[in-house]
Amino acid sequence: MIISHGTAWTTWHISKALEAAIEAHASDDIIHLLLSAWRTANSEDYKIFILLPAAHRGSRQMLGIILAAFDWTPGDLGVALVHAISWKNYPIIQDLLNAGAAAAERYPSPLQVAVEQEQIWLVKMLLEAGADIQDDQALLLAVHCGSMSLVELLLSKGANPNKWLAPTKKMLTPLQLASSMGFLAIAKMLIDSGADINAPGKVVDDPSCDKYALELTALTVAALTGRLEILHLLLSRGAAVYGATRRQYIEAVRAANLRGHGAAATLLKSFGGWAEQDERICRAEHAAAVAAMRAHDKKFWDEYWLDKKGKTDDTTMATTDLAVREWPEGRENEWGVEGPADTCAHTNEFDDFFLEELARFQDYSVGGDGWINGF
Secondary structure (H helix, E strand, C coil), X not given: CCHHHCCCCCHHHHHXXXXXXXXXXXXXXXXXXXXXXXXXXXXXXXXXXHXXXXXXXXXXXXXXXXXXXCCXXXXXXXXXXXXXXXXXXXXXXXXXXXXXXXXXXXXXXXXHHHHHCCCHHHHHHHHHCCCCCCCCCHHHHHHHHCCHXXXXXXXXXXXCCCCCCCCCCECCCHHHHHHXXXXXXXXXXXXXXXXXXCCCCEECCCHHHHHHCCECCHHHHHHHCCCHHXXXXXXXXXXXXXXXXXXXXXXXXXXXXXXXXXXXXXXXXXXXXXXXXXXXXXXXXXHHHHHHHHHHHHHHHHHHHHHHCCCCCCHHHHCCXXXXXXXXXXXXXXXXXXXXXXXXXXXXXXXXXXXXXXXXXXXXXXXXXXXXXXX
């Protein structure tokens, strides 16, 4: 009666009415009536907004009505598929796949969401439906979940054990992630599947001190988190400590020292034949890293205050690298110093810590492993 009254209903009105009808499991007649009103409102461009509620809360019957009402692209159906998996509306997933949903598109992809939920049956279904086994993050998410079954499944289907994390400032391989989290069995599985133990990586977004940042190999991240059993595994399975890769080994010792993991540093030193020259290189690398960061902080603030002269807004802050401007509260930078939100206070704390650390270069616990968990 309301619809037949002749009011010019907007797209928003009809979409909200359809969403309410889907949530209330309204009768088919009401759904058809609202879909007819939707067409009258000429809202074809916004039809995705009725498909998503159906993917979220709808029944198979209700989804069928909406699928039959319009022509849907594989991309549209792919969005709905991600939505259905995210909200665990599993009964309609096969219907979306049968309708032509793109199982290999979108970000996050359906495969990524299924892996994150640790639904092995669903991962198998999506792979059979054409999901990309070389999905940038599927294997990394499986490692992060600590699920041996998922890791084994993805590797058996051809997942690349040396796939980088999707391009970000923090680049990790699956083995580096497993090493940082202490997943020994998963680390063994990745190595057996061809993971490069000595693959380089880094976490830094400041080009001025890029060359002084810790180089994140599997050995380094295991040292950062004090994973003795992982260190034993990596060293026994070919982690390089001599020759051209000696610097990576020294960096691992420096990482263990910075995070207060004395046992890890001792293990590394005993395995690699730590010498006085290595100690000097380690101290020099540490000093260079501190000097680079201090110089960059000073340069940034000099330029910032020069640019701020005569200005009343704070637009310059928006163009400055966040990681240099201020370390996020509760997060640690790549040298292990936790930074508060106040950058001036951070600078003093940062300098004081490293001046003391440089003077004695002994084990010093800065607590927590918040930044590694950020991966």
